[in-house]
Amino acid sequence: MELLRNAVRAYAWGSRTAIAELLGREVPAPHPEAELWMGAHPGDPSRVVGPDGGARSLLDLLAEDPDGQLGARCADRWAGRLPFLLKVLAADEPLSLQAHPSAEQAARGFAAEDAAGVPIDSPVRNYKDPSAKPELICALTEFHALAGFRAPERTVALLRALDAPDLAPYTALLEVQPDSGGLRALFTTLITLPQTALDVLLPQVLDACVVHVKEHGEFDMECRTVLELGEAYPGDAGVLAALLLNRLVLQPGEAIFLPAGNLHAYLHGTGVEILANSDNVLRCGLTPKHVDVPELMRVLDFSCGDMPVQRGEQTAPGVWTYRTECPEFELSRVEVPAGAEVVVDHGGPQILVCTRGRATLTAGGAPVVLERGRSVWLPATDPAVVITSDVSAQLFRATPGVE
Structure with a gap:
């Protein structure tokens, strides 16, 4: 178990207060901060902090020892890649109206654009990789969104x-x-x-x-x-x-799962988002970026009705899990009352981030104190994590999905 140093992504729709306050930095930030990334995305991989204070890219660590870090099963299933990306997302303005492809659609679209010679960094390219991009957002504050056809x-x-x-x-x-x-x-x-x-x-x-x-x-x-x-x-x-579209207001702890083809836009609020480690986005509007209507229509799911809101299923003492059918990820919320102990285990790689209070984590080695806004990487070889706190603490845990 090792601490992570994570990248903050600046987009115009971000907040100048939410992520800065979470990380204990000066508020307001000098520019909008939209996303705190935790994972091994090539665009901004987390850095793993060693005992000597030195930091290495998590991406490099996985490349050197995929079986040890991910576990043989996960490494084989995802070709040595961490299949999920965990974020704290803070929106002060609406994001673009968008949908994401299924795995089959992404593979077909990626191959077609490659065959057509569209550069991977072209602003008119729809498919940056051959992977699906399902996602789930869990509110930390009141969170407003459009999602799914009413x-x-x-x-x-x-x-x-x-x-x-x-x-x-x-x-x-x-x-x-x-x-x-x-x-x-x-x-x-x-x-x-x-x-x-x-x-x-x-x-x-x-x-x-x-x-x-x-x-x-x-x-x-x-x-x-x-x-x-x-x-x-x-x-x-x-x-x-x-x-x-359905107009939703999520309260803290409530979540929505956005499968392939779901048209959605986040409007305002801060949440923990977990998604498959992909960059594939088909935009519909509310953006100056490229909109490919024919390709969007091939991806969209026109199923309609109320958008299901999850509050988490208690799966262990102190642990609430947000269920999806995604093999790429699973998100759990961990609530640790003051003076209590919560044990979490998975058998695969994990990222834990503290979103409220302060917690002490022990996983076979020296304890790690996790302040608010800080996160840790736990390779598959680590034992179960024992979490204690002298104050009420909340953490979120990202793991590969259960297959």
Whole structure:
């Protein structure tokens, strides 16, 4: 078990306070900080701190001893790669509206772009690697998101409530076919509108949202979101697409799992995110970056209904696990009351990060004190971890998924 030094990624949508405060640094930070990365992603691998204070890239450590660090089974399954990336994500502004491919879609798309000679670093390249990118986000603060297509009946009710003059024919598309097929038809129509048509429709929708909010209508939160997105991304078709999605508010400890094909956008808040170690993103809008509508349509899943919210299943004393079917990762929340002891074991590689309080970790060697915002790497050969705390502590644990 060794401490990690982790990279902080700066993106315009990030927070100047959340990650700086978590790491005990001066607040506000000089620029927005969006993500704290923990893992072995080639773009910003964590560094493992040895007993002498020297630090080595976790990526290099895995390359030198994949079986010892990952365990033979994990090393064989993932070709010597750590299959997950753990993050603390802090959003002060909305991220792009996006979806991620399945493993089959990613492999096919990666091979096709390679064959077409699209450079791997090209801004119009969709597939940076041949891997899927499922993800799960667990709220540390109140966390706002758009995720998954809302039940068609509810979307029809929202569009009717807005009653924008030029919106009626689009509402009718879903009224006559209130299912996933109707959602596909409506979404495709909205996202491919010519800019001239969009410039007429979008202001009408925004004006209708203003009226709905003033009248304290049933869809107040959805309308406020559309207004915020319309101000941040004027003339963007993604603002209309947002009308079709579930609007969620997660409380601390609540999580959503975003499988392949799920259209989503994080709006505001801080959370712990775990995802497959991939860079594949198909964007829909709310971004100046490349949007490939035909490829997006091949990836999107138009299943509809309420987005399931997880609160974690207690799997051991002090341990709550967020279940998915992903072989790449599993996320657990560890709650350690003051003066208590919690034991966690997995049999594979693990990363543990402290998000509240302070904890002492023992795994066969000298104890490691984990302050808030700090994390450790535990190779597969380490024994079970005993966690104690003199104050109430919270940690999150990332491991490969159970196959």
